[in-house]
Structures are given as C-alpha cells and as structure tokens.
Amino acid sequence: MNTTDEVFPKQTGKSYALVELMPGSGPMVGKGPEDTVFSFPIVLLIEGILFLGVTLVVFIFSLVKQAPLDAIANPLITADPAKAPWYFVGLQELLEHMHPLLAGILAPTSLILFLLAIPYIDHARENAGVWFTSVRGRRIAILSAVYTVIVMPVFILLDNAYSLRELLRNSAPVWVAQGLLPALIIALILMIPLTVLRMSKANRREVMICLFTVTLMAAIIFTLSGFFLRGPGFKMYPPWAMPNNYNPIDGL
Amino acid sequence: MSESIKPSRKITDSRIWRSFFRHGWPDNPLDRSLTMTSNVFFHLHPVKVSRKSLAWSYSFGLGVISVILFLVLVFTGVLLMFYYVPSIERAYPAMNTIQLSVPMGQFTRNMHRWSAHLMVLAVVLHMVRVFYTGAYKPPREFNWVVGVVLLLFTLGASFTGYLLPWDQLSYWAITVGSNIAGYAPVVGSTVREMLLGGQEVGQDALIRFYTLHIALLPVLMVVAMSVHLWRVRKDGGLAVNHNEHNG
Incomplete structure (x- = not known):
C-alpha cells in the first residue's frame, strides 16, 4: 500500500480543519x-x-x-547458612563489612533516593533514546564497570581477610571501625572516578552514567559474592570447596 | 490482513458485531486506529508507534516481558491459591499436597517460582535499559519514578511470597531479611514488628505476608503498571531519537 x-486516508468520512496553532513541541511534532x-x-x-x-x-x-522445598520451618533450628532471597543477598554481604545501620539502612535508602533523583538531576532533553547518549558516554560506562569490577572484589576480599572490625577491636570504638572507616572507603571508591570526570569537564548525564554503573556493578558483585561465595556460618569459601555439600543454587 | 480471513460484511456490519466492536474489520487505517482507541485492553497502546522503538536491540522487549511474567504469575498464583492455606500448621502440608497429589501441582509451583525470579531480573534489566538509553529524560521523569516504585513493589511481592512455603529455607530467609529492617534507628523495631505482626516470624507474619502477596501488592502493581503504560503512550511511545538517521 x-x-x-x-x-x-482519502475516504474516512471525516473532514479536517486547522483549528489553532500552538507554540511548543510535542514528542512527535515535526518528526514526520x-x-x-x-x-x-x-x-x-x-x-x-x-x-x-x-x-x-x-x-x-x-x-x-523443580522449585525447592526444604524441611518444615523450625524456629529452634537455625538454617545454616541462613540467607536472604537472592536479590537481598547483596545487602547481607554488605552487612558483613560494615555497621548494620550503614549497610542495612543508609545504603539501600540512598540507593533508592539516588534512583528517584536521576531524572531530576540530569534533565537535559538532548539525545534521549540513544544508548549511552554518546561515544564518550559508552566509554565512561565501560571504564566505570571495569573499575568497579576490579575495586569491589578487592575490597570484599581484603576486608574478609583483614577485617576492620577485628583489627580495630581494641583501638577504636565500633562506630569508627564499622561506621566511619567503611563509609570513608566507599566515599573514596566513588570519589576517584568522579574526580576524573570533573577534570575532563563531564556533563550531568556522564556523571549519572558513571554513578549508576558503579552502583549497578557493585550491587551485582556483592550479590554474586553473597550468593556463591558464602557458605555455612555465612563464611567465605571458594565455590568448589563448600563444606557440608552446601550448594547455593538449591536455595533459589 | 489477507482477504481470505476477512469475515463477510454481513457479520461485521451486523448489529451484534457492532455492539461489541463499534468499528469494521481492521484492514484500513481508520478501523486499525479504532481497534486501539475503542478497546479497553489495547487502549494502553498508542494507535501508531515509531518504527525505531520496535528495534529489538533498542529495548530488548524487557518491559513487555515483565508484564508477561506478571500475567503468568497471576495465573499460576490463582491456581496455587485453590490449595494453599496460610496457617503455620497447614501451609507446609498444603505444599506437599500441591507437589505430590494435585495434578500439575509441582509444575504450577515451578512456573510460579521461576517466573517470580525471572520477573525480578526482567524488571531490573528494564530499568538498566531505560537508564542507559536516557529514556527517563523530560517529559518522562515521573514515569521513571513510577518505574522505581514498581521495582520496589516487585521486590516486595517476591519477598512476601518467599515465606509462604513455610519451610526452613523461607523461614530463615525472611528472618534474615526482616532483621535488616530492624537496624533502622528509632523506628527500626517498630517497622519490623509492623511487618511481622510480632517479635518473630510466626502465624501473624504468615497471614500478613500472604495478604500482601495475594491482594494488596498485586492490586497496587496493576494500578501502577496501568499508570506506567498509559504515560508511555501519552509521552509518544518509547523514547527514541527521531533526529538520528538510522544510526
């Protein structure tokens, strides 16, 4: 056709008339x-x-x-390991590394607030609907992802091997060892790419791409670590050497 | 539409057909438009959509996939409700009944569980897609907010459903999960108690999670999804760059 x-259409049985011209543009106006x-x-x-x-x-x-069905719930016998559903297991992993107030409340709350704020911080209309907005945007996304994939596992493994909590048990109060220090480490991890972006005069969209990518990759890494590397007692084991034949997949 | 499957005008012009559809056979632009605008289910779609927004590599269909999984979950969930009893004495035996003696019971439960996991994944990936394509930009800011709320509803629906089998896996997962809420300063223990209906995961928690899972959250999700899809239509379909000439 x-x-x-x-x-x-030529014969719709309707007539059209130009009623009024309005200023401004709708999403489809002038696009043909x-x-x-x-x-x-x-x-x-x-x-x-x-x-x-x-x-x-x-x-x-x-x-x-088959969907898993364990033994009937028994409040007297703790399941070992007791794991949250997979989408919350990243939070559970985070709880191993810092104060519960920081990991369980402040981190998820600021994540949600960050997500809600994105369109109000980056409100430029240009290039909506283009993957990564620009070639530079794509490069920032890739570099941020690579950076996070290196830094976050290092943080998890280092903190697991030399726990800040244990190292500073007698020399610093809990809120310093488990609150202030981990918060400073996270702030530093975020500040490094942001400083690089600032020096290269990045726009808001590019800053958002960096922050979102770092957050997304960190969430993925913490989830994978909590899901695959944590065994009985929520202690870290290599996946091929899980004690008690524990298989994390069984708990999906 | 080929001529061969077109019903005779006698049917499409009949009083009964017209009372249902109010338009003719949709083989011309007018009737195709009316198919969308005069049908309550299709009305969430625009009459016409941009060719670029249909490209698989643009959206990966993740929003539609999330809706499809939601529908699968409602269907299999209602089937499971015929047998499930939200009582700490009867929930686990009901699970055994569903898996062992209800025809297709285990299969229905499998569908429900895997769709639930897949839906969480699809919704997260959908958000990732919308972010990286910058599809939250004006005028779509508020629809992004509705999307974040829908993500939270999805997590809530999955989390509340997780307790229902009442096995060790679900009991301790919910205990660990709800303990996290208890860490909030001042309001923490109150929030946790409101969620569980007590100090521990027990009968009160089970009935609260059940009610949230089968009534409140699905209703809220249908409402939020309707707003979400309706706004996509109102904003001219998916955000695609009309200035860019084919890549």
Whole structure:
C-alpha cells in the first residue's frame, strides 16, 4: 500500500480543519508521520510472539528444574547458612563489612533516593533514546564497570581477610571501625572516578552514567559474592570447596 | 490482513458485531486506529508507534516481558491459591499436597517460582535499559519514578511470597531479611514488628505476608503498571531519537 494513502486516508468520512496553532513541541511534532507503524496488528503480533516465547522458556525450565522445598520451618533450628532471597543477598554481604545501620539502612535508602533523583538531576532533553547518549558516554560506562569490577572484589576480599572490625577491636570504638572507616572507603571508591570526570569537564548525564554503573556493578558483585561465595556460618569459601555439600543454587 | 480471513460484511456490519466492536474489520487505517482507541485492553497502546522503538536491540522487549511474567504469575498464583492455606500448621502440608497429589501441582509451583525470579531480573534489566538509553529524560521523569516504585513493589511481592512455603529455607530467609529492617534507628523495631505482626516470624507474619502477596501488592502493581503504560503512550511511545538517521 502507498504510504501516503495509509497515513492520510482519502475516504474516512471525516473532514479536517486547522483549528489553532500552538507554540511548543510535542514528542512527535515535526518528526514526520512516515516513521511510524500501526499498533494493530504489528505491535500486538510482536507482543503475542513475545508472550509465546517467554511462557515457553518458563514452561521448559519448569519441566527441568523443580522449585525447592526444604524441611518444615523450625524456629529452634537455625538454617545454616541462613540467607536472604537472592536479590537481598547483596545487602547481607554488605552487612558483613560494615555497621548494620550503614549497610542495612543508609545504603539501600540512598540507593533508592539516588534512583528517584536521576531524572531530576540530569534533565537535559538532548539525545534521549540513544544508548549511552554518546561515544564518550559508552566509554565512561565501560571504564566505570571495569573499575568497579576490579575495586569491589578487592575490597570484599581484603576486608574478609583483614577485617576492620577485628583489627580495630581494641583501638577504636565500633562506630569508627564499622561506621566511619567503611563509609570513608566507599566515599573514596566513588570519589576517584568522579574526580576524573570533573577534570575532563563531564556533563550531568556522564556523571549519572558513571554513578549508576558503579552502583549497578557493585550491587551485582556483592550479590554474586553473597550468593556463591558464602557458605555455612555465612563464611567465605571458594565455590568448589563448600563444606557440608552446601550448594547455593538449591536455595533459589 | 489477507482477504481470505476477512469475515463477510454481513457479520461485521451486523448489529451484534457492532455492539461489541463499534468499528469494521481492521484492514484500513481508520478501523486499525479504532481497534486501539475503542478497546479497553489495547487502549494502553498508542494507535501508531515509531518504527525505531520496535528495534529489538533498542529495548530488548524487557518491559513487555515483565508484564508477561506478571500475567503468568497471576495465573499460576490463582491456581496455587485453590490449595494453599496460610496457617503455620497447614501451609507446609498444603505444599506437599500441591507437589505430590494435585495434578500439575509441582509444575504450577515451578512456573510460579521461576517466573517470580525471572520477573525480578526482567524488571531490573528494564530499568538498566531505560537508564542507559536516557529514556527517563523530560517529559518522562515521573514515569521513571513510577518505574522505581514498581521495582520496589516487585521486590516486595517476591519477598512476601518467599515465606509462604513455610519451610526452613523461607523461614530463615525472611528472618534474615526482616532483621535488616530492624537496624533502622528509632523506628527500626517498630517497622519490623509492623511487618511481622510480632517479635518473630510466626502465624501473624504468615497471614500478613500472604495478604500482601495475594491482594494488596498485586492490586497496587496493576494500578501502577496501568499508570506506567498509559504515560508511555501519552509521552509518544518509547523514547527514541527521531533526529538520528538510522544510526
């Protein structure tokens, strides 16, 4: 079918009149109608295919892998290790490294506030809908990811081997050893890439890309560490040497 | 639409057909538009969408996948509700019944559990996609906020469902999880007690988690999802760059 006919049907039984010209621009204004397709049937067909695909994947997976059911709950016998659901196990890992107030409350609260604030901090309209906004944005995302993937495991392993809590047990109060010092370490980890960005005159979008990437990768690393490396007593073991035949996958 | 599957005009012009659909067979632009605008389910879609927004490599369909998983969860969840009893004496035996004697019971439970995990993953990936494509930029700021709220609802729905099997795994996971809330200064123990209905995970916690899981959170999610999708339509579909000429 001729595109013009499809967009501007000749006989619709309606007449059109120019009522008023408004200043300003809507999202589609001036973009030309030829770049669009009808939702019916195209979008609905795509959604239908996606529905079949997603349910098929879940279907097959459910045939192969059974949902776990442990022994009946017993408040008198602590499960060992007692792990939170996988999406909260990153927080549980964080709790091993710092004061519960910092890891359990301040960290998740500031994460949510950061997420809510993103569109109000970076409100430039340019290049919405482009992956990483620019080539430079993509490079910042990759470098931030690489940086976090190196720094965070080092922090987890170092703190696990030489726990600040144990090192400073007799020389500093708890709020310094488990509150102030870990908070300073996290602030330092965040400040290094931000200083580099500041020196290269990054815009707000680029700063957001850096912060979001560092946070996302840190969350992934803490989740993986808590999920795969923590065994009985929530102590750290290599995944191939878990005591008591403990397999973290069984707890999914 | 090919001519061969088009029903006769006698049907599409009939009084009964017209009372249902209020438009003719959707093989022309007008009736295709009316299919979207005059149907309550399709009305969350715009009549036309940008060709670029349909590119798989742009959105990976993650938002739609999240909705699909939500629908699978509602369907399998309702099936499980026919057998599950939220009581600390009967919940675990009910799980055994579902897995051992209910036809397709184990399979239904598997579908529910794996879809739940997948949905958390899909929702997080959807947020990551929206962030990196800068799709939260004006005028879509508030819809990003609705999305963050939906992420929290999704985590809440998954967390509350986690307790229901009432086995060691779920009991201690919820004990560990809810202890984290107790660390908040001043309000911590109150928040934890409100969530659990007591000092420990017990019958009161189970009924609270159950009610949140099967009633409150799903209803809130449907409302928030409707707002979320409706605003996507109102903002002109997905955020795609119309100035950029094919990459």
